[in-house]
Amino acid sequence: MRVVADREVCVGAGSCELLAPDAFKVDDDGAVRVLQEQPDDAAAVRDAVSQCPTGAITLLERD
Amino acid sequence: MTIAAVPPADAGGVDLATVDLSDRDWWTTPPEYRHAAFDRLRSERPFAFFAEPDIPGFPPGPGYHAVTRYADLEAISCRPAVFCSGKGAVSMQDVPADLNEFYGSLISMDDPRHAKIRRIVSKTFTPRMLERTLDSVRAVVDDVLARARAKAEAGDGSIDVVADIAAPIPLRVICDMMGVPEADRASVLANSNVILSGGDPELIENDDPLTAFLTAGMEMAALMERLAAERLAEPRDDLTTALVSTEVDGERLSHQEIASFFILLLVAGNETTRNAISQGLLALSQHPDQWARWAADPALDRTGVEEVVRWVSPVTWMRRTATQDGEINGHAFTAGEKFLLFYAAANRDPEVFADPQRFDVGRDPNPHVGFGSKGPHFCLGAHLARRELQVTFRAVFDQLPDLEVTGPPHRLASSFVNGLKRLPARLGGDR
Ligand code: HEM
Numbered sequence: 445m446r447v448v449a450d451r452e453v454c455v456g457a458g459s460c461e462l463l464a465p466d467a468f469k470v471d472d473d474g475a476v477r478v479l480q481e482q483p484d485d486a487a488a489v490r491d492a493v494s495q496c497p498t499g500a501i502t503l504l505e506r507d
Numbered sequence: 508m509t510i511a512a513v514p515p516a517d518a519g520g521v522d523l524a525t526v527d528l529s530d531r532d533w534w535t536t537p538p539e540y541r542h543a544a545f546d547r548l549r550s551e552r553p554f555a556f557f558a559e560p561d562i563p564g565f566p567p568g569p570g571y572h573a574v575t576r577y578a579d580l581e582a583i584s585c586r587p588a589v590f591c592s593g594k595g596a597v598s599m600q601d602v603p604a605d606l607n608e609f610y611g612s613l614i615s616m617d618d619p620r621h622a623k624i625r626r627i628v629s630k631t632f633t634p635r636m637l638e639r640t641l642d643s644v645r646a647v648v649d650d651v652l653a654r655a656r657a658k659a660e661a662g663d664g665s666i667d668v669v670a671d672i673a674a675p676i677p678l679r680v681i682c683d684m685m686g687v688p689e690a691d692r693a694s695v696l697a698n699s700n701v702i703l704s705g706g707d708p709e710l711i712e713n714d715d716p717l718t719a720f721l722t723a724g725m726e727m728a729a730l731m732e733r734l735a736a737e738r739l740a741e742p743r744d745d746l747t748t749a750l751v752s753t754e755v756d757g758e759r760l761s762h763q764e765i766a767s768f769f770i771l772l773l774v775a776g777n778e779t780t781r782n783a784i785s786q787g788l789l790a791l792s793q794h795p796d797q798w799a800r801w802a803a804d805p806a807l808d809r810t811g812v813e814e815v816v817r818w819v820s821p822v823t824w825m826r827r828t829a830t831q832d833g834e835i836n837g838h839a840f841t842a843g844e845k846f847l848l849f850y851a852a853a854n855r856d857p858e859v860f861a862d863p864q865r866f867d868v869g870r871d872p873n874p875h876v877g878f879g880s881k882g883p884h885f886c887l888g889a890h891l892a893r894r895e896l897q898v899t900f901r902a903v904f905d906q907l908p909d910l911e912v913t914g915p916p917h918r919l920a921s922s923f924v925n926g927l928k929r930l931p932a933r934l935g936g937d938r
Contacts, residue, residue, distance in 0.1 A: 455622050455883050456629025458890055470633040474626025497885035499585075 446504045447483055451475040454500035463495060464488035476500060521547050528573055528847075528922060529560040529599065531707075534823075535918045538925075542864065545852035549575040554838050554846075559599045564717050568600050571826070571845035575852035577859045577876070582835050583827055583846055584880035590827035590846060592884060593617040597923065599826065599847070610702065610724060612767040614775075614825075618883055624760070624768070625887065627753045631684070631746055634890050640684070644895055647679045648902045656907070659934035665913070668930035673784035674777075676899055680891070681776035685769070686738070686745035691730055698723040699774040707920040709928065727773065728766040735765055746772065778924055779821040780892045784899055785916075785927045787815035791900075792912040794866050801868045802904035811868035812896040817875035818866050820851035823925050825879065850876045851925065911936050 447467060454475040460468035461476075467489050471477040478501075483489040486503070493503050521544045527533055534541070548555050553576045559568040574580050583590045595607050596615045607615050613625055630636060655671040666672070674696065682692050701723040704710040731747075738748045750765050760768070791798040801811045824847045832841045840846075854875045855863035878886035886892070903910060914931030 452619070452622070453883075455625045455885070456633065457885050457887070458629070458633035459885075462634045462890065465635070469635065470630055472630060474629040497879070497881050498883050499881075 445483070445486060445506070446481050447478050447489060448481075448502050448504060449476045449478050450500045450502075453498050455498055457497050459495045459497065460492035460501055463492040468492060468501070523547055523551070528555075528557050531560070531920045531922065534922045534925075535920050541851075542855055545575055545849065545855065548573060549852055549856060553579060562600055562717075563715070565600045565602070569843070569845070571599055571847050572840075573849055573852075574846050575849050575856075576836075577853040577856040579836050579838070580848045580850070580853045580876060581880045584848060584876075584882040584884075587617065587882055587884075589830055589833060591617050591830050592621075592825075592827060594828035594845075596825050596827070596884070599845070610767065610770065612764070612771040613887075614771060614884060620755075622883060623755045624764070625883075627749055627755065627760075628746060628768075628772070629887065631749065632887055632891055637890050637894055640680075640891075641894065641898075643683060644680055644898050645902075647683070648676055648895075648898050649906070651675045651679070652902055652906045656934060664933045664935040666932050666934060668788055668910075668912070668932045669781070669785050669927050670929070672788070672899075672903070673781045673927075673930075676784065677777050677780035677892075677895060680895055681773060684746050685772060686734065686743055686747045687730070687773075694726060695730070695773055696777070698727050699777050702727075702770070702774050703778045703924050703926075704919070704921065707928075710919075724770065727770045728763075731766045731769040732762065734769075735762070775886075776888055776891070778926065779888075780895055782821040782924065782926045783815055783819050783892065783896055785930050786819040786821075786925070787896070787900065788903065788910070788932075789912060789916055789927070789930060790815065790818055790866050792910075797866055797868045798904075801900070802908070805901060807868050808897045808901055810871050810873065811900060812893055813873045813875060814866065814868050814870045815896065815900075816877035816892075817854045817860075817870070817873060819925060820854050820875075820877050821925055822877070822879075823851045823923055824849045825884070848880070850879070853880075907934060909934050909936060 456470045456474040456476065458470050461470055464485060466485060467478065467480045467483045469477050469479055489503055493501050526544045554572045554574065556570055556572055558570045561567065574583060592615055595601055597611055613621055616624065651672060655666050658671060659666050678692060678696050682695060687695060700710050701719050734747050735751045738751050742748045742752060750760065750768055801807045827846045827848065829840050829842050829844045854877060857863050859874065878889040910932055912930060912932045916927045917929040919926035919928055
């Protein structure tokens, strides 16, 4: 399982940071930074992935 | 309570032939009636076509489709390449490109430029950063409520929920974040009222709408010019400094880009949150059981605020324009067709919300689209607005438990902003 982000598509809406604060952070340049590529809380990350307004984050289930 | 809850109007009683979403006055009808009309549109004519309103000075446009189903709205919102914002997102008419950019800024731009510009400020509005502003939001709210109390005590107890509670809170919060001096805030409020007046004659007494609108924009731009020069000379830790100093693609933003971004932040940050507060308090006073339930249980602050935003839907619609021919959920469209995404209608879609006409401060899940649906334009200020609203409602429960709405709401004649101009109320009675 691995979290990946597309920083070009990200607008820094911050939903991921709200839902899975251990895994994501909106960085100084305004786009997402993945804090945990192998997330501790996979359920929270799945929630964040489904809520992301731009589809900028993905959870690869087998990687 | 003096204002009784109005029972949901019977959708069968709405004559769809009389419903014209382009008619400004239709938007001052009671919300129960409008929602009954949306129910009919949603189930019978989910892509209903309307002619555009006549605006002096603008050529008549081709008309638009009113999107009222949640699923259709989401399908359009999450395909920004097919349904763009760059032709105008906040007006039914196509407006000249320069006006569109000036008043729309981000909201009327498409990616990739949109995303680059938005990322200049996105950091400031994230949950982590806003944690730091929580104390100052609390201080603003406490001060505003204390002033409302003092005003009531100095007079006969009457206050206006809009002017004395709902307007000053978001105004002070966003002006603090932007670094707008105290002395300029009254004019910021007046100008943002005009920009989002939807042409409501009461707000633009002395001018024709277009002149008033342009003057308001110019005054805001002049304020920004002044602040921009000050921040360039002496940077501070505020949003205005970020706007003037950040580079995009190796270049600073132009004066005009900065001015329009500044206007967008002030206007978007003010009018929306204000109407969520005023109409949230109206809804609570119409549903005293929900007031009592929420007031007694701070654990409901999160769901209560989401329900207020769903119920009020302060932004009624945003527009998208098709960039190509295609089909969406079985509906064929051609390039150039306009779609108005009616958040207010989608937020009461029975396919998504159980018992959608019930105001339920514990509603969970509540996947409302009050802040926009999926897509790159999802509200920049959503985390900030949620925070302001949570602090405000909790503080009203604690500090103004005797607040009593005494008169009918005065509704803004605008299709775009679901707004109140006044909401008469009283403090100090025996509620
Ligand atoms: C209850 C309060 C609020 C509501 C209901 C609301 C609603 C909305 C909606 C519906 C959109 C358009 C979404 C879309 O087109 O997909 C939007 C965009 C926006 N909002 Fe809010 N908003 C609120 C508060 C705020 C606040 C406090 C700010 C503070 C600055 C703000 C700033 C913006 C900006 C800048 C955009 C444009 C974003 C973009 O185009 O990328 N809003 N808002």
